Amino acid sequence: xxxxxxxxxxxxxAFVISFHIIFxxxxxxxxxxxxxxxxxxxxxxxxxxxRVFDFWLKVFAVSFGMGVVTGIVMAFQxxxxxxxxxxxxxxxxxPLLGYEAFTAFMLEATFFGVMLLGRExxxxxxxxxxxxxxxxxxxxxxxxxxxxxxxxxxxxGHKIVDGKIIPADxxxxxxxxxxxxxxxxxxxAAFLTTGMCVAATGAWYTLRGVHRAEARVMLHWxxxxxxxxxxxxxxxxxxxxxxxxxxxxxxxxxxEARWKTQQPASEVxxxxxxxxxxxxxxxxEVPKLGSMIASGNWTAKEIxxxxxxxxxxxxxxIPFFGFRLMVGMGLIMLAVSWFGNFLRWRGRLxxxxxxxxxxxxxxxxxxxxxxTGWFTAEVGRQPWVVYGVLRTKDAxxxxxxxxxxxxxxxxxxxxxxxxxxxxGYYIFKLLRxxxxxxxxxxxxxxxxxxxxxxxxxxxxxxxxARTGA
Amino acid sequence: xxxxxxxxxxxxxxxxxxxxxVILDGFDLGVGVLFGTTRExxxxxxxxxxxxxxxxGNETWLVVIGAGLFAAFPDxxxxxxxxxxxxxxxxxxxxxxxxxxxxxxxxxLRMRPVWDLGFFLGSTLVAFVQGAAxxxxxxxxxxxxxxxxxxxxxxxxxxxxxxxxxxxxxxxLLAAGWLVMKxxxxxxxxxxxxxxxxxxxxxxxxxxxxxxxxxxxxxxxSNLQARSWAFVFPVVGVLALAGLAVGVHRKRHDAVxxxxxxxxxxxxxxxxxxxxxxxxxxxxxxxANAAAPEASLQFLFYGGVxxxxxxxxxxxxxxxxxxxxxRKGYGRGGGGGD
Numbered sequence: 001x002x003x004x005x006x007x008x009x010x011x012x013x014a015f016v017i018s019f020h021i022i023f024x025x026x027x028x029x030x031x032x033x034x035x036x037x038x039x040x041x042x043x044x045x046x047x048x049x050x051r052v053f054d055f056w057l058k059v060f061a062v063s064f065g066m067g068v069v070t071g072i073v074m075a076f077q078x079x080x081x082x083x084x085x086x087x088x089x090x091x092x093x094x095p096l097l098g099y100e101a102f103t104a105f106m107l108e109a110t111f112f113g114v115m116l117l118g119r120e121x122x123x124x125x126x127x128x129x130x131x132x133x134x135x136x137x138x139x140x141x142x143x144x145x146x147x148x149x150x151x152x153x154x155x156x157g158h159k160i161v162d163g164k165i166i167p168a169d170x171x172x173x174x175x176x177x178x179x180x181x182x183x184x185x186x187x188x189a190a191f192l193t194t195g196m197c198v199a200a201t202g203a204w205y206t207l208r209g210v211h212r213a214e215a216r217v218m219l220h221w222x223x224x225x226x227x228x229x230x231x232x233x234x235x236x237x238x239x240x241x242x243x244x245x246x247x248x249x250x251x252x253x254x255x256e257a258r259w260k261t262q263q264p265a266s267e268v269x270x271x272x273x274x275x276x277x278x279x280x281x282x283x284x285e286v287p288k289l290g291s292m293i294a295s296g297n298w299t300a301k302e303i304x305x306x307x308x309x310x311x312x313x314x315x316x317x318i319p320f321f322g323f324r325l326m327v328g329m330g331l332i333m334l335a336v337s338w339f340g341n342f343l344r345w346r347g348r349l350x351x352x353x354x355x356x357x358x359x360x361x362x363x364x365x366x367x368x369x370x371x372t373g374w375f376t377a378e379v380g381r382q383p384w385v386v387y388g389v390l391r392t393k394d395a396x397x398x399x400x401x402x403x404x405x406x407x408x409x410x411x412x413x414x415x416x417x418x419x420x421x422x423x424g425y426y427i428f429k430l431l432r433x434x435x436x437x438x439x440x441x442x443x444x445x446x447x448x449x450x451x452x453x454x455x456x457x458x459x460x461x462x463x464x465a466r467t468g469a
Numbered sequence: 470x471x472x473x474x475x476x477x478x479x480x481x482x483x484x485x486x487x488x489x490x491v492i493l494d495g496f497d498l499g500v501g502v503l504f505g506t507t508r509e510x511x512x513x514x515x516x517x518x519x520x521x522x523x524x525x526g527n528e529t530w531l532v533v534i535g536a537g538l539f540a541a542f543p544d545x546x547x548x549x550x551x552x553x554x555x556x557x558x559x560x561x562x563x564x565x566x567x568x569x570x571x572x573x574x575x576x577x578l579r580m581r582p583v584w585d586l587g588f589f590l591g592s593t594l595v596a597f598v599q600g601a602a603x604x605x606x607x608x609x610x611x612x613x614x615x616x617x618x619x620x621x622x623x624x625x626x627x628x629x630x631x632x633x634x635x636x637x638x639x640x641x642l643l644a645a646g647w648l649v650m651k652x653x654x655x656x657x658x659x660x661x662x663x664x665x666x667x668x669x670x671x672x673x674x675x676x677x678x679x680x681x682x683x684x685x686x687x688x689x690x691s692n693l694q695a696r697s698w699a700f701v702f703p704v705v706g707v708l709a710l711a712g713l714a715v716g717v718h719r720k721r722h723d724a725v726x727x728x729x730x731x732x733x734x735x736x737x738x739x740x741x742x743x744x745x746x747x748x749x750x751x752x753x754x755x756x757a758n759a760a761a762p763e764a765s766l767q768f769l770f771y772g773g774v775x776x777x778x779x780x781x782x783x784x785x786x787x788x789x790x791x792x793x794x795x796r797k798g799y800g801r802g803g804g805g806g807d
Contacts, residue, residue, distance in 0.1 A: 079550030090543020
């Protein structure tokens with residue numbers, strides 16, 4: 001592919017949004033997890049839950065902070081690189097993303113501060129209420145993002161007047177049928193991601209023989225929650241596939257690497273799609289299964305990419321492998337969580353070291369599934385940025401030069417690499433040290449400055465760097 | 470064409486957000502600038518202490534501006550960000566770098582010089598590109614078919630460099646007033662000593678910039694002639710600087726320098742508004758022709774009237790909780806440092 005401004009801008013957007021989404025996804029899951037465990041503490045009075053809560057609250061604060069920082073960049077990407085998109089779809093995308101920002105601000109300004117700083121100042125019931133509101137807030141934040149993206153996937157509720165895209169029915173835009181499938185899919189993905197991280201952290205401590213009691217809580221709750229949620233997620237994943245089949249048949253064909261229309265259609269399990277020759281190399285196929293998956297019977301005709309004019313076909317490689325990686329991660333989560341619960345039932349969960357290692361190493365499965373799932377959705381939508389309405393190549397800021405975008409892309413990569421190194425190391429240290437003491441905040445931390453909150457791990461571990469002694 | 474009531478409402482909200490951003494992030498960016506002018510660790514720690522509870526929240530207003538423009542004035546959002554592609558990149562990188570530096574300088578002794586440099590350079594860069602953008606806007610942004618039609622470095626003109634330097638000085642002036650208000654002892658005296666020089670520098674740049682604008686911009690000239698009441702703003706600005714001089718001389722009320730500088734900024738902001746209203750992008754896009762359809766402005770309105778007051782109350786609450794002078798520090802470096 002040429003290094004033109006369009007390609008580089010796509011690469012840049014993919015880079016900054018992929019980097020960004022890791023944090024909100026983790027945050028949504030952690031918000032729900034914290035509300036859950038705080039609820040359990042309130043119900044049982046078990047002090048152990050409080051220690052687990054305080055520990056994950058610190059991780060939550062750091063993750064939230066990093067999400068805010070990388071989110072500021074996102075607020076400007078649409079205008080800097082996708083000026084025509086911003087200008088033409090701004091009347092719809094602008095308010096939706098504006099509401100996302102509003103939601104985040106509301107959170108920071110209200111219950112987030114209570115959650116971080118108000119433990120000693122409010123009643124336990126109100127504190128729990130604040131946790132629930134923070135969790136709801138993170139979910140609503142994702143609501144707007146998904147509403148916006150779902151509109152880009154399947155635009156509806158708008159009219160086009162003099163070339164301008166104008167909202168005609170906001171209710172239809174924010175509650176379209178596609179949205180109602182994809183939002184739960186994303187929420188569950190976030191919950192599963194965090195569930196796997198919680199379980200993996202518990203496994204890690206168990207393997208190292210530290211924080212035994214807390215590790216047990218994390219392991220049991222993490223694996224239990226994942227085990228319950230993963231079948232629901234597979235179901236919503238299936239519904240998501242159906243919307244793609246119905247509204248974006250070209251994307252569906254690309255995901256399936258189905259070049260030719262077939263009846264009955266076979267299912268390509270694995271292959272190396274050759275986009276030039278429009279065929280699959282080394283394909284492992286199951287006859288008729290493709291028809292069954294798409295249409296629910298063994299004989300249906302399924303459309304291949306050949307049915308679409310070449311300029312309307314999406315790339316195949318990324319949707320094909322992205323989708324399979326996502327499903328693969330889902331299956332790993334299914335296997336780990338269900339087998340883990342089987343071991344727990346047999347009373348061998350904490351002693352089966354190979355399984356603990358497996359659980360520990362499975363910590364990134366949720367993140368990988370989220371990223372590859374989004375790659376599938378976004379690359380599969382190509383060559384459109386707003387499906388059927390605006391092509392990606394026409395959406396670029398016209399004045400952009402290759403040099404501009406190359407410079408900015410390198411700039412973002414360098415700064416984010418540094419950010420990731422330090423932020424990642426910081427989260428790693430938090431996780432490694434574990435629940436070493438009560439979460440306490442340094443004075444000067446506020447709801448809008450969460451990175452300052454999680455300071456206590458270092459003091460608790462006796463680091464002297466802080467005071468420079 | 471007259472803007473609709475909703476368009477005027479959102480233009481007003483954005484104007485307030487910009488003014489709030491400039492003053493609030495202005496003082497903490499300015500602290501970053503002043504930070505680079507001292508090598509004394511005790512000063513540096515206390516400087517950071519004075520802005521610790523605020524700086525992150527101050528940047529909220531930048532996101533309000535970005536999101537608000539996208540939603541209410543998508544044409545302005547697209548043209549502005551296209552025209553200032555590289556400055557906006559530098560702004561964002563500067564903000565991130567400075568944020569990381571802020572959170573990490575206390576965590577590592579070995580890396581501290583790097584973070585200190587990052588905090589200073591990041592703050593200065595952010596202040597500079599914001600000032601440069603004002604200068605470039607005054608010179609005008611070429612627009613074709615609703616999109617920026619100039620070159621990547623179209624903004625980089627001596628006049629923009631001048632206004633960039635002006636805003637760095639202006640933010641540093643705000644910060645000096647802030648430090649006087651929030652600290653005592655040596656740092657307070659140190660900050661007092663810097664105010665007169667910073668004020669003189671900022672005033673000199675502003676006078677030159679005003680003269681150049683008056684000479685260059687027919688729109689600004691005719692607007693000012695038609696709106697003679699607007700001359701009250703520069704007068705207020707001069708009075709504020711006089712008040713600043715008196716405050717620095719007497720050193721009786723430590724809030725005076727900051728308050729006077731805020732009035733000075735307000736006067737400059739309103740003067741600029743009087744010269745260019747109703748243009749959002751001089752000399753091509755007005756409030757009325759940039760506004761999103763009513764259906765969009767309406768939809769956004771419901772959220773705005775709920776959320777914006779909450780953010781405002783929260784902001785006031787944070788400043789109230791952390792009011793007064795920082796004596797013990799807010800904990801980062803314990804106030805004493807090494």
